[in-house]
Amino acid sequence: MKESPKKFFLRTYGCQMNELDSEVMAGILQKRGLERTEEESEADLLLYNTCWVRELAARKVMGKLGKLGTSPKKNAIIGVTGCMANAKGGKLFEKLPHLDFVLGTNNIQDLNAVLDEVLLGKQAVRVDPLFKEELDYEGAQRENGLKAYVSIIRGCDKFCTYCCVPYTRGKEVSRPAASIVSEVKKLAEQGFKEICLLGQNVNSYGKDQPEWNIRFHDLLCLLDQIPGIERIRFMTSHPVDITRELMEAIRDLPSVCEFVHFPLQAGSNRILKKMHRIYTKEQYFEKVALLREIVPDVHLGTDMIVGFPTETEEEFLETYEAMEEIEYSTAFLFAYSPRSGTPAKRWVDDVKEEVKEDRLHRLLRLHNRIVTKQRNQALGSSVEVLVDKVAKDPLYLRGRTRGWVQCIFPGDPSLIGTLQTIKIESFSHQTLIGTLQSCEFKSGAKGIPMFAGSSTSALPKICL
Ligand code: SF4
Incomplete structure (x- = not known):
């Protein structure tokens, strides 16, 4: 039987959604009377909030969890949360029998119940496919007293063929506007100046709840009126759901910052179709032009993947030219790697690693030149x-x-x-x-x- 823990150690991997989930879990544990420590060796509860999006990150976490089985810390309570928990569920116990619990991204609110089960001597697993219950965001232990992440929608309905998120985090579930407004008002009272609205696709906000009659730009209008909040940011967006109304909200609402993460992913229409991105390069460029017409000083960010299965040199050059033409101020550039459970995993990963690396480096060099030009212009x-x-x-x-x-x-x-x-x-x-x-x-x-x-x-x- 494990003893009731006194100190917890919590490590977060991956995206801002995971960071926010960790802040919520830290709040739940502190309410339970546990003290947080940054020293793994001092803790009797070890929590790893994992990512499943990048192969390398996932492998690192598996290696780390494996080592815990032979370390003196194996007597501590060890829990895995985050997207790896959703993807693997109870199967994690087969490879890592020293784990005590597995808690999916849609079950954060069950952390106390799961700990109680572990204290009764059980191995516990909770990985629901759909997000159902409001989390205690107000109890979240924020890392920073100035800027706060605020969750507005969880999950994703887009099913890009390379991405595991719709399978790990489930379908889109919007959070009621009243709950978001109430949280942001409290953050403003506590002295927070900037909020970043989070979701896998924030622009889809409200689509799953048509009876609410509220969309993302309406939510921005509500939040802009809250005194004390100087800046509102949001991430991430899907190009298909970036509307004229949203562009006008960025232009008209003083607190909404002029930065849009507008991920293109690839410049070739054939590759975009194979990725199931549901827009063409031309439709994407038209939206960028409209956004720049409405918000002339907007900064754009992107994600791009090179070496997607069957990508030819000519198709890569279309991505390169798109980068050259749009001149993103921020770019997250990746060489393709297949992820378990995605449709693309079934395809032959036929672009050689050295070709992927070469394309990635050419794109990185181009982006560095663009950033240098922008910095000179500033x-x-x-x-x-x-x-x-x-x-x-x-x-x-x-x-x-x-x-x-x-x-x-x-x-x-x-x-x-x-x-x-x-x-x-x-x-x-x-x-x-x-x-x-x-x-x-x-x-x-x-x-x-x-x-x-x-x-x-x-x-x-x-x-x-
Ligand atoms: S829109 Fe983003 S989160 Fe959703 S499936 Fe595509 S890449 Fe994944």
Whole structure:
């Protein structure tokens, strides 16, 4: 029989959805009286909130869990949560008999019940295919007192052929708007300044509940009215569900930031069809043009996969040209790797690894050139930065622009949590480097607060 745990260790792998689920689980455990520790060796409850989207990440976690079976920690309670739990369920016990419980992404609210079962000497597994119950988001232990993730929809109905999410996280389930508004109001009261609305496809919000008569842009309007919330971001989007109404909301609502993650995935129509992305390159480009017409200063992000089964060099070049034409400010670029349980897993992974690597590197080099060009264009301009922390160099503060670009500048830590106007003087890799244009001290005096001895001459040289 295991003893009731006192301290828990929680490691998160993967995406922002998992980060938020971990914050909720940490809240549940702290309410139960457990103390969090960052030292695995001190804990008597070990939780691994896993990812199943990337082969390498999944393999690493399996290796880590396997080692626990032979380590002195095997007497601790060991639980696996997250997408790997959904994908593997009780089968995980066959390979890893020292695990105590497996808890799927749709069962976070069952954490206490599962722990109670384990304390009675059982191995417990809960992996429901559909998300049913509201989570205790208000009890979540947020990592940061300034920016918070807010879940608005769980699951995905799109079934891209390379992706395991619809099989691991289940169908789309929107969260009632009243519950979202109530959470965001409380976050504002606690001093949070920025929220990031989360979902596998936030633009689908409300589609599964037509009787609510509310869509994603309506939700943005409601949240924009909440005093204290300076910035609203959202991720991630499916191009098919990005509507004109959403574009107009980005233009018209002061707190909604001008950044859209607009994942193209591939530039060839044949590959897009094989991926089941349900849009053509032409339809995608038309939407980007409309968005740029409505929100001229919008920043765009993308995900792209190279080396999808049967992708030819010519088809890869269409992806390359799309990157060249659209000039994304942020890009997550991947070489294809098959995932268990997806339709694409059944196809021959016929693009050689060295060809995938070569295509990936060409695309990365192109993206680096685009970012350098954008950073050069930013020189001399002024940007609004929400200051979130002291930078690695303690003379500098760090924050992000509305377009989600990292920016550092010399300044006093009392500015953390405020919006500042920064004049861009140089950059290093992707980070903008600037100086405070002006700021108002709490006393009402205006000036540029800096540490004694710091000066703009300390700024790094422009890095080309
Ligand atoms: S839309 Fe995104 S989450 Fe949904 S299946 Fe496609 S890649 Fe996966």
